[in-house]
Amino acid sequence: MILVTGGTGLVGSHLLLDLAKSGQNVRAIYRTESKLFEVKKVFSYYIPDKEATFLFDSIEWVQADILDIPSLNEAFQNIKYVYHCAAIVSFDATNAKKT
Numbered sequence: 727m728i729l730v731t732g733g734t735g736l737v738g739s740h741l742l743l744d745l746a747k748s749g750q751n752v753r754a755i756y757r758t759e760s761k762l763f764e765v766k767k768v769f770s771y772y773i774p775d776k777e778a779t780f781l782f783d784s785i786e787w788v789q790a791d792i793l794d795i796p797s798l799n800e801a802f803q804n805i806k807y808v809y810h811c812a813a814i815v816s817f818d819a820t821n822a823k824k825t
Contacts, residue, residue: 757789
């Protein structure tokens with residue numbers, strides 16, 4: 727199984743679409759439910775809504791935070807490959823110390 731961190735971000739959501747389209751067994755990390763809607767929206771930019779929903783539903787979603795190691799225990803169970811797409815992206819100078 728493949729794990730994608732940052733699956734609800736720009737890079738992660740596009741990677742998930744490609745992995746799901748190719749029939750890969752995929753698990754992805756998300757932090758908040760509201761971000762999942764954005765992934766469905768990205769999918770629907772490229773494929774019809776019905777197929778986008780099917781592919782989105784084929785992904786095993788795990789709520790976790792990469793900064794909270796114990797929350798990652800479930801996410802990493804039976805994982806063979808990891809695509810690390812999680813990152814802080816900001817144009818606000820006050821966030822510079824977070825990176």
